[in-house]
Amino acid sequence: MAFEGLADRLQSTIQKIKGKGKVTEQDVKEMTREVRLALLEADVNFKVVKQFIAKVKERAVGEEVMESLTPGQQVIKIVKEELTSLMGGEESKINSADKPPTVIMMVGLQGAGKTTTTGKLANLLRKKYNKKPLLVAADVYRPAAIDQLQTLGKQLNMPVYSEGTEANPVDIANHAMKQAKDDHLDYVLVDTAGRLHVDNDLMDELKQIEQNVKPDEIFLVVDAMTGQDAVNVAESFNEQLNISGVILTKLDGDTRGGAALSIRAVTDKPIKFVGMGEKLDQLESFHPERMASRILGMGDVLSLIEKAQENVDEKRAKELEEKMRSASFTFEDFLEQMGQVKKMGPLDELLDMIPGANKMKGMKNLEFSDKQIGHVEAIIQSMTPQERMEPSIMNASRKKRIAKGSGRPISEVNRLLKQFEEMKKMMKQMTNMQQGKRGKKNKK
Numbered sequence: 001m002a003f004e005g006l007a008d009r010l011q012s013t014i015q016k017i018k019g020k021g022k023v024t025e026q027d028v029k030e031m032t033r034e035v036r037l038a039l040l041e042a043d044v045n046f047k048v049v050k051q052f053i054a055k056v057k058e059r060a061v062g063e064e065v066m067e068s069l070t071p072g073q074q075v076i077k078i079v080k081e082e083l084t085s086l087m088g089g090e091e092s093k094i095n096s097a098d099k100p101p102t103v104i105m106m107v108g109l110q111g112a113g114k115t116t117t118t119g120k121l122a123n124l125l126r127k128k129y130n131k132k133p134l135l136v137a138a139d140v141y142r143p144a145a146i147d148q149l150q151t152l153g154k155q156l157n158m159p160v161y162s163e164g165t166e167a168n169p170v171d172i173a174n175h176a177m178k179q180a181k182d183d184h185l186d187y188v189l190v191d192t193a194g195r196l197h198v199d200n201d202l203m204d205e206l207k208q209i210e211q212n213v214k215p216d217e218i219f220l221v222v223d224a225m226t227g228q229d230a231v232n233v234a235e236s237f238n239e240q241l242n243i244s245g246v247i248l249t250k251l252d253g254d255t256r257g258g259a260a261l262s263i264r265a266v267t268d269k270p271i272k273f274v275g276m277g278e279k280l281d282q283l284e285s286f287h288p289e290r291m292a293s294r295i296l297g298m299g300d301v302l303s304l305i306e307k308a309q310e311n312v313d314e315k316r317a318k319e320l321e322e323k324m325r326s327a328s329f330t331f332e333d334f335l336e337q338m339g340q341v342k343k344m345g346p347l348d349e350l351l352d353m354i355p356g357a358n359k360m361k362g363m364k365n366l367e368f369s370d371k372q373i374g375h376v377e378a379i380i381q382s383m384t385p386q387e388r389m390e391p392s393i394m395n396a397s398r399k400k401r402i403a404k405g406s407g408r409p410i411s412e413v414n415r416l417l418k419q420f421e422e423m424k425k426m427m428k429q430m431t432n433m434q435q436g437k438r439g440k441k442n443k444k
């Protein structure tokens with residue numbers, strides 16, 4: 001996951017100062033030195049680091065800490081606030097035109113993820129805001145880019161406007177605007193050409209499109225994995241075009257995080273979205289405060305709840321909970337529940353959103369790995385429907401067959417069966433306890 005090294009280092013640094021009843025200038029000096037190194041190692045722009053450290057230092061030796069009853073905590077609060085403001089403070093929203101369609105121009109280097117992100121953004125606009133987008137193929141130099149956008153359009157069941165590779169990108173954008181108006185669409189997403197490097201021809205073409213279609217937003221798509229390069233690219237695009245926001249892709253990779261932490265400070269343009277994977281639903285709004293919280297190991301419960309709301313069917317979840325309480329929960333239900341959790345994303349990412357979960361790393365490897373879940377699923381899938389409903393019928397030959405079918409050792413099948421029975425027992429006890437309590441209350 002991104003930021004892992006930075007998060008580990010910052011967390012161990014702030015841990016040292018956390019419980020201090022008194023924070024001296026020397027403590028602050030030591031802490032900021034470590035924070036500085038951690039940021040530089042995460043490939044954060046050195047000027048940005050310098051300014052950041054100066055701010056933290058100034059505040060950390062100031063009154064808000066010295067006069068606080070919990071100075072250690074106060075210093076951590078300052079680090080978090082400054083990290084949040086470094087990444088842009090408030091979450092920023094998409095601008096929209098007074099009169100539809102709202103035009104968004106997507107720009108960026110080749111390979112940054114521009115076309116994929118155009119599809120993701122269209123998907124998000126429809127899913128979250130119920131808007132109707134038009135995808136526009138204005139990258140006429142790479143036939144593959146047009147095909148790619150058309151494939152995305154098919155996948156999303158959304159219209160794609162294209163005039164092939166012979167037309168002029170400015171004309172394409174203009175004609176697409178007309179079509180969007182005629183068809184009463186809400187958004188026009190123009191996927192422009194990318195190059196391997198920033199060059200003048202490309203910039204001139206982009207400027208012409210900008211002047212013609214007067215976009216409400218120009219999103220610069222940059223690849224977080226390229227670190228400082230991403231920051232340099234952002235700076236050059238920002239000098240030439242009216243960039244309104246940045247979309248940082250591939251934040252799911254093991255990027256050190258430097259780009260995410262420097263871009264706002266260097267370009268003064270907000271990161272609006274982050275790409276968290278190749279799939280079309282893996283684009284997230286960027287929340288600086290939540291990200292700071294995640295980096296500092298304080299979790300991100302809000303995002304977790306949002307993910308659950310988006311992906312888990314609440315009614316069904318309640319039914320499953322009811323089943324667990326009444327101990328009529330079967331392997332079939334168990335499988336379904338695992339599927340719901342999996343829809344929310346990779347488990348280690350979910351764990352990072354739980355405050356303090358980073359301290360349970362050992363547990364993470366033991367109990368929660370996605371691989372392990374895969375094994376459990378394979379075992380359950382090798383059971384017959386009857387076995388899933390009534391695990392009590394399980395005997396040696398059935399277990400052997402399941403082990404063979406799932407490719408897992410028999411000991412693992414046994415362990416799962418045992419854990420399942422224990423879980424049911426525990427749920428029953430808990431329900432009884434709760435009912436007991438309620439009973440007592442009612443008697444009063």
Ligand code: GDP
Nearest residue numbers: 110111112113114115116249250275276277278
């Ligand atoms: P373009 O040349 O800028 O249009 O880039 P593409 O949209 O073709 O993307 C280049 C590659 O990056 C493709 O293989 C995408 O699947 C991949 N990609 C894009 N966004 C993400 C992301 O957020 N995470 C990951 N892991 N891959 C991404």
